[in-house]
Structures are given as structure tokens and as C-alpha cells.
Amino acid sequence: MRSTFDITRDGLTAINTAADQLAKFQEQLATGRALRVPSDDPTATARAIGEHAELSTIAAYTKATDAASARQAAADSIMSDMIDKLTAALTTATGAGGTTATPATRAAAALGLQGLREALAGDINSKFQGNYLFSGSQTDQLPYVLVGSTWTYQGDNTEVLASLDGGRQVNQTWDGQSIFQGSAPQDVLTVLDNLTTAVQAGDNAAIKDGIAALQDAVKRATAAQSRLGIDEQSVTDAQARLSGLRLATDTRRSKDEDVNMADAAARMNQAQVAYRAALGAVSISNQVSLIDYLK
Amino acid sequence: MSGLFESLSSATSALDAQRMGLDVAGQNLANINTVGYTRRALQLEERSAGTNGPGIGVNVVGVTALRDQFVESRIQIERGGLAYDQAVAGSLSLVETGLGSPGMSLDAAVSSFFDGFSSLAQDPGSTANRDVVVSRGRALAQTFAGLAAQFSSAQHLADGAIQGAVDQANTLAAQVAKLNGQIAGGLHDVSALVDQRTVAANKLADLVGAKITSNSDGSIIMTVGQGRPLVIGNTAVALTIGQAAVTGLATIQSEGVDVTPEFTSGQVGGWLQVRDKLVPSYQSQLDQFAYDVATTVNAIHVTGYGVGGGTNQNFFAPPASVAGAANAMALDAAVAADSSLVAASATGTAGDNQTATALAALRNVSLGPSGSSPADAWAQLVYRVGADSADATNSNTTRQQIVDQLGALRAAVSGVSSDEEAANLMKFQRAYEANARYFVTISQTLEALMAMVS
Numbered sequence: 001m002r003s004t005f006d007i008t009r010d011g012l013t014a015i016n017t018a019a020d021q022l023a024k025f026q027e028q029l030a031t032g033r034a035l036r037v038p039s040d041d042p043t044a045t046a047r048a049i050g051e052h053a054e055l056s057t058i059a060a061y062t063k064a065t066d067a068a069s070a071r072q073a074a075a076d077s078i079m080s081d082m083i084d085k086l087t088a089a090l091t092t093a094t095g096a097g098g099t100t101a102t103p104a105t106r107a108a109a110a111l112g113l114q115g116l117r118e119a120l121a122g123d124i125n126s127k128f129q130g131n132y133l134f135s136g137s138q139t140d141q142l143p144y145v146l147v148g149s150t151w152t153y154q155g156d157n158t159e160v161l162a163s164l165d166g167g168r169q170v171n172q173t174w175d176g177q178s179i180f181q182g183s184a185p186q187d188v189l190t191v192l193d194n195l196t197t198a199v200q201a202g203d204n205a206a207i208k209d210g211i212a213a214l215q216d217a218v219k220r221a222t223a224a225q226s227r228l229g230i231d232e233q234s235v236t237d238a239q240a241r242l243s244g245l246r247l248a249t250d251t252r253r254s255k256d257e258d259v260n261m262a263d264a265a266a267r268m269n270q271a272q273v274a275y276r277a278a279l280g281a282v283s284i285s286n287q288v289s290l291i292d293y294l295k
Numbered sequence: 296m297s298g299l300f301e302s303l304s305s306a307t308s309a310l311d312a313q314r315m316g317l318d319v320a321g322q323n324l325a326n327i328n329t330v331g332y333t334r335r336a337l338q339l340e341e342r343s344a345g346t347n348g349p350g351i352g353v354n355v356v357g358v359t360a361l362r363d364q365f366v367e368s369r370i371q372i373e374r375g376g377l378a379y380d381q382a383v384a385g386s387l388s389l390v391e392t393g394l395g396s397p398g399m400s401l402d403a404a405v406s407s408f409f410d411g412f413s414s415l416a417q418d419p420g421s422t423a424n425r426d427v428v429v430s431r432g433r434a435l436a437q438t439f440a441g442l443a444a445q446f447s448s449a450q451h452l453a454d455g456a457i458q459g460a461v462d463q464a465n466t467l468a469a470q471v472a473k474l475n476g477q478i479a480g481g482l483h484d485v486s487a488l489v490d491q492r493t494v495a496a497n498k499l500a501d502l503v504g505a506k507i508t509s510n511s512d513g514s515i516i517m518t519v520g521q522g523r524p525l526v527i528g529n530t531a532v533a534l535t536i537g538q539a540a541v542t543g544l545a546t547i548q549s550e551g552v553d554v555t556p557e558f559t560s561g562q563v564g565g566w567l568q569v570r571d572k573l574v575p576s577y578q579s580q581l582d583q584f585a586y587d588v589a590t591t592v593n594a595i596h597v598t599g600y601g602v603g604g605g606t607n608q609n610f611f612a613p614p615a616s617v618a619g620a621a622n623a624m625a626l627d628a629a630v631a632a633d634s635s636l637v638a639a640s641a642t643g644t645a646g647d648n649q650t651a652t653a654l655a656a657l658r659n660v661s662l663g664p665s666g667s668s669p670a671d672a673w674a675q676l677v678y679r680v681g682a683d684s685a686d687a688t689n690s691n692t693t694r695q696q697i698v699d700q701l702g703a704l705r706a707a708v709s710g711v712s713s714d715e716e717a718a719n720l721m722k723f724q725r726a727y728e729a730n731a732r733y734f735v736t737i738s739q740t741l742e743a744l745m746a747m748v749s
Contacts, residue, residue, distance in 0.1 A: 004710035006702075013699065037391045038681025039688060045397060046678035052398030053670030056406035057658060060413040067417045131420060131646060139420060139646025160646050162417060163656065172417070173646055257397060290717035 011282035018275035025268035034259040044256040051253035058246045061165045065242060068162040068170050069235045072228060074128045075174065079225040082123045086218045089116045089192060090211060096199040097207040110200040117192035124180060124189070134176030136160070143176040144189055151189040153177045164238045165245075170231040179224045180217070188217040299741050305342070305352030306734035312339055312353045313730060316723035319358055323711045323719075331494035333360040333486065333709040360486035363708045367493060368507065370701045374497055375504035375560035377698050380691035382565025383573070386453055387684035390574065393445040394677050404438040405588070405669045407431050409658035412639075416651035419639035425602075429626065429634045432610060436624040439585045443622035446578045453570035454544045460563050461534050461547055464502045468517065468531040470495045475514040476529030485513065499525070503534075504560025520557025523549040544570065573683055577676060578621070584672040585621035586614050587663030592654060599638025599650025606643070608636050 028034060038045040089112075095101065096109030124134055124143050131139035135155025143155045155176050161169040181187035186194070195210030197203075319337045326332040338356035394400055411428040418424055474492040478485045492515070499505040499517060505525055508516040517526040524532045537546040537553065546555045547563070555571075558564045589611040596610040609627040614620040630636045641649035659668055667675060 002707045002710070002712060002715070004706045004712040004715075006706060006710065010703075033396070035396070037388070037684070038394060038677050039388070039391055039684035040681075042678045042681030042685055045681050046674040048397035049402050049674040049677060050670055052402055053406060053658070053668075055398075056403075056410065060406075060410050060655070060658075063410075064413060064417055129418060131418065135646075137640070137642060137644040137647040139644075141645075156644060158642060158644065158647060160419075160648055161652075162648075163652050172648070290714040294717055294720060 011278075011285065014278040015275070015282060018271060018278040021271040022268065022275045025264050025271050028259040028264045029261065029268060032259055032261070033257060034264075035257055041256075048253055048256045051249055051256065054249045055246065055253065058165075058242050058249060061163075062239070062242045062246070064162055065164055065235055065238045068164070068172065069232070069239065071128050071133070071162075071172060072170070072232045072235060074126075075133055075171075076225065076228055076232065078123050078126050078133065079221060079228060082120060083218060083221050083225065085116050085120045085123065086188070086214060086221060089113055089120075089195070090214050090218065092116070093195050093199060093207055093211050093214065097204055097211070099204075101202070103202070106199050106202055110196045113192055113196040113199060117189055117196065120192065121189055124176060131173070134174050134179065136173060136175045136177075139173055144180070144187065146189075149193075151187055151193075153181070153187065164234065165242060166238075168234055168238065170234055171228070174224065179220055182216070182220045184213060184216055186213065188214070191217060299737055299744065301344075301351050302737045303734065303741070305350070306730050306737060308342060308352035308354070309730040310727060310734065312337075312355050313723045313727040315355055315358075317720060317727065320716045320719040320723065324713065324716045327711040327713060327716075329490075331490045331497070332711065333362045333490050333493075334711045335359065335486065336361055358484060358486070360489065361709055362489075363705065364509070366701060366705045366708065370698065370705060371497055371500040371505075371507055373694060373698050373701060375500045375506075375564075377691065377694040378501040378562045379504065379560050379565040379568070380687055380694050382456075382562040383568055384684065384687035384691045386449060386566065386569040387573065387680065387687055389452070390446070390449045390569075390577070391677075391680050391684050393442070393449075394680060397677075400673075401438050401442060402670055402673045404431075404435045405673065406658065408435040409655050409669075412651045412655035415637070415639050416648040416655055419648045419651055420602075420645050422634065425634035425637045425639075428637050429630060432626050433631065435588075436611065436626060439581070439588075439621040439624040442581055443578065443585075443619075446574050446581065447622070450544070450570050450574045450578075453566040453574070457547070457563050457566050457570070458536050458545050460502045460561075460566070461536055461545075464499060464505075464525070464563075465531070465533045467495045467499045467502070468525050468533070471499065471515070471517060471526045472529050472531040475526065479510075479512040479514040479528065481513070489513075500561060502561050503558060503563045519549070520554045520559075523552075523554050523557065525549075577680055579618070580672075580676045580679070582617050582620045582622075583663065583665060584669070584676065585624045586617045587665065587672070588669065589614050589620065589624060591657060591662045595650060595653050595657070596638050598641065600640045600643040600647075601638050602635035602645075604643050605636060606638070608638060610637070 024036070027036060035041060035045055035048065092109050092112045096106045096113075101109070121144060126133055132141065132143055132155070135141050135143040135153075137158040137160050138155045139160070141154040144151050144153055146152075153176060157175045157177060159171050159175050160173040162172040163169055177187070180189070184191075191210055191213040195207065195214065198206030198210055316337045316339075319335050323334050335358045338359050340354050340356050341350050342352040342354045344351045408428075408431045411424070411431040415421070415424040415428055471492055474488050474495065478488050478492065481488065496505065496507055496515065496517065500507075503519045503525070505517045505519050508518070510516065510528070514528050515526070516524070516528075519525050519534070525534070526532070532550065534554075535548045537548050538544070539546050546553050547558065548554065555567065558567050590613070593609045593611055593613060597607050600606045601608060608629065610630055612623070612625045612627050614623060625631075639651035640647035641653075657669070661668055662672065665672060
């Protein structure tokens, strides 16, 4: 077969092919990305989109989990304060009851109880990031207000939930009425007000009833805090799980999307050699010709 | 006496023949870079003296163009396929570039949109969070519309290219027809005309996948599609451009008949494939995706309550139909103007976040009849474009190799080799020198003879 050398057909094609490869690996090394366009690897690109979506979901859950964690920490602290105050009120009321308490003791106890009630009302009406924590879904309403001489719950019984990963939900707000009154005839603030009055009056029967009601209130608050503790543990678990998931997902994404630097560097060197070889081959093919020997 | 003069005549014919050999080599070298040039070879035959004697020189039979018709035909067929693949690959490379990288395109806009509802669920009363949701919803709608515009642009680019190619094809067909006439009626060497016609025919194969049938008079018939005439003898049948009623895109007509779907080869075939099949299918997938997002979000949003307690409010302007949903996607005008209408609550209370939570959860659920999550829907579209582009590129590479191989085969027969022509130059130069020497020898012999008689 006759063999003819056409620099356009044979030479430039070889040079362009080698140059394309060289440019591809150079770009991979420069950008760190293995996928330039979907056609580089359609399957890997589709997988990478899925992994990005997964990372985005994990980030959203992480944000929600972190927000829930902060809110729970605030609520936990408030509940601890409330339990402390209720316990102090119990101690004060117990000391003011019975036959040994003097009028002065009762008056001091009544003042103490009044202060504790005011502080407790402040706790119950706490806000987190501008929203009331204990008014259910009525987060713009003060949970308890004193209307005349009556404490009124202004919230509702719908607790707002935050969604964590895997369909788990934790409280974002709490139903104040179920914590501070429950099935009792009176809410804890009214109980404290009545107890104060009973202490001032030295009404031991009423003091006894008030102490019993306070004990129930402590039980409810403690139970609520226990539930909160379980939720906090769920959030902590979710944070750890999400962190692990993020790492695993990002590793998968990286395998599809990021270039293996060592491999790309080696391939670029190969492409560079091929490019030089193509240039050299064309150059050599063009150097020698029988025409050079014509005299 | 007469023998010596015959010898001189023989030498003269030989000198003429060898000089012509030098001319042919020179012509070949002159056209070594001429596209479509077919190398020429000098055909010589011995000038016979009859029954006695060594002969009386050499005759130049002619100059032959060396071509392999089978290879030429094969090249024309493959070139049509190659041009088709190149047109598809080239167009799709633009389309896929517009899709962006994973995590930085529509998928990011979708994630960001649902992130907005997720943040709103954490603080349903926040005006800032509502503004973010509106802003991201607008960005999502714009991203959908932007992609739809890119697909539409790809369609119109292909459409413009088709119209340009048809114009070019008509010019080339007229050129082939004219050359046909000259070749068929040619009384002289028509090799150069055949070369020119081959170049034009190859370009027609590239453009419209034209097929060739040879006639006995040397002319060719060129057809496109399902045997539609393009060139018959010295007559070119012009293709005309029409306009599709609904889409407004170009149609190709031959003798008044719409033959657009018949173009399945050449650049026009490739661009038609992109314009009428591939891009519309991507567009349709994108429209379905946009429609599913808009209708699913709206279906939940209308059940929720905004800040003022209003309900039954769409978030996106309800799409009229699946077709065109991506391009038309937009926020509901009322929501766009007032973010307090964004529904986060399912009960109407300020702190309830059930609607926002349900909307945020859409990121992971199947939307619409496709049964795909938003990320899956996008991944499927990107995969399809990428796979189509990769297929076209691979097919293009394979076809290019075939055409290159055929080119090498053609070059083996018809290509000019500078080495070979250099050898020919030497060969004819030496032959010329030898014949000149022979001529001088005969001339000197004649002189000697004349001296004897004078």
C-alpha cells in the first residue's frame, strides 16, 4: 500500500488528540474536579447530584438540630430554675405551717412565697429568640397573665415540634398549661398566690392543701424536664449521627467529583509525553523527504 | 537515411513524453495540499514500428486521475454520519455546559428553597425567614426559567444552523449540477472537474447527508432523505425553507413537500435531531419537574396560614399546563409582594410550623407522577443530557476513525506523495537526459553521414 503523509490528516489529528488529553488533565489538576461536564461520566454526575442533595439535607437537619439543641438547653435551664423555686416554695410553706410558726415567721414566709411566685411567673413567661417557650403554638402570646386577680393561660395546647433526621421530632415549644396546671384545679401561680394568703392568715388546712398542690406541680415540672432530657439526648444522638452521615456522604461525593491528584498528575505526565511525541513525530515526518536529495 | 530520421523522431517523442512526466509530477506536487485533488499519472505506450524493428518511440496515451470509486463513495456515506454526530455532539456540549456542575445549579436552587422553609419552621414568626423563603422561591423560579431559556436557545441555534445549511446546500447543488453538465459534455480531460465535483459532493454529504448515484455519462445524481432529488444531471432541485405553524421553526421542503423528518444524516440531520427530539425531550422533563414542584408546593401551601391568618394562598403562580411550566414559573404575585402571606402554620397560630415543616420535607419526597424526588428528577435530566452527549461524542470519535481510515485508503490511491513525486522527477529527468543524449548521438551520426556525402 502506498503510504502518504498528510500533516493535516495524520499530524494535526494526533497533536490535537494529545493536546486535548493534556488540557483535560491540566484542568482536572487546576480545579481539583474530575467532572467537567456531565458527559465526562453521566452516571457519576447523577450520583454526585444525589450526594449534594443528601449533603444539603444533612446540613438543613444539622441546622435544625443545632437550633433545637440551643432551645432545649434554654428550656432545660429555665425548668431547673422553676423546680428550684418550687422546691424553695415548698420549704418556705412547710416552715410557715403548723403551730410553731409565729406571725412574724409567717409574714416573712409570705413575702418569700410572693417573691418566688413573681420569679416563677418570669420563668414561665420566658422567651427564646423572641418567642415564648411555654405557650404552645401561640408563641407571640404571654403564657400566663394576671387578669384582675386571676391567672389566665393565653397559650394553647399545641406543642410546636422540630423535625430531626429520620422522622424524629422534638419539642420546639411546650404546652405551659399541661406543665403548670395539668389536671389540677389550679395553675401553679394561683397555688402560690393562695398559699401566700394562707400563710399570711395562718390557715394550716389551706397551707397543707397548698403544699400538696405544690408537690404535684414539682412532679409535673420534673416529669416535663425528664421528657426534655430524653429529647436532648435524641438531639445529641442526631448531631453525632448527622456528623457521621455528612462525612460518609462527602466521601462518596468526593470519589465521584474530586480528582485523584496523584492519578491526575501521573496521567498529565503521560499526556505531556504523548503530546511531545506527537509533535516530534510530525516534525520528524516533515524533516526527511526525497526532495532533499534532488540535485 | 530514413532510419536515422525516424530515430530522431523517436527521440523527440521520448523527450516530449519525459517532459510531460516532469509536468505531471510538477502538477501533483503543486496540488499536494489541494483538497480533493486526485493524483495524476502519465500513461505511456510504446510506439510500434510494425512487424520489424525496435519501435519508433513512445506515445503519451494520456494523464489519468487515480481514484478508487468505491472508497470515494464510502467516504461520502461516512462523512454524512460523521457530520451528523459532530452536529449532535457540538450542540449537546453547549446544552450540557449550561446545566452547570452538581451542587451549583438547579439542584442547589431547589435545596436552598427548601432550606428556606426549614429555617422558617424553626422560627415561624420571623419576618427575615419569610423574606428568605420568598427570595429563594423567586431564585428557584428564575433558575427554572433560565434553564428553559437555554434549551430554547439551543433549539433556535440549531434552527438557525439548519437554515444556513440549506442555503449552502442549494449553492453546492447548483455547483455540482453545473460541473455535471461540463463533465458529461466534456471533450477534454475532466479530471479536475471531477475533483471539484467530489469536493462539492462531499460538502453536500456533510451538510445534508446527500447520497450519490453515478451515471454512465460521468454525471452524478444526488438525493437527500427518502430519495428526494437534489441534483439530476445539470439540474439542481433547490430545497426551500418553510415555517412550522405551531413552533415557528424552520421546515425543509423539496418540490413543495415537507421533507424535514427525512433528514437523518449530515449536519442538518444532527441539528434536526437536537432541535426536534433531544432538546424537546429535555425541555419536557424540565417542564414536568417545574410543574411538579410548583403544584406540590402550592397544594401544601394553600392549606396553611400566613401571618395575618390568611389561607388558601398559592406560593407559585399555578402553572397552566406541564408544557412551558419551567419557562412560566414565577412566584404568586401576592406572595412576591408580601412575604407575610407565606404559610408556615397549619392552624393559624403564630408559632405553629407544620406547613413550613411539610414544605421543607418535600425535598426528600416524590413529586408528581414521575415518582422522583427533586434531586432525582434533576439527576435524571442531567444524566440524560450527559449520556446523549457522551454517546454522540463516542460515536463521533468512532466515525472519525473510520473516516480517517478511509481517508488513508483514499490517500493510498489518490494522495500525492512528495517522496514519490521526487522519485518521479528524478526518473523523468534521467529519462529526459538519456533521450537527449540519444538525440545528440543520432544527430552526430547524421552529421557524420552528411559529412560523408557533402
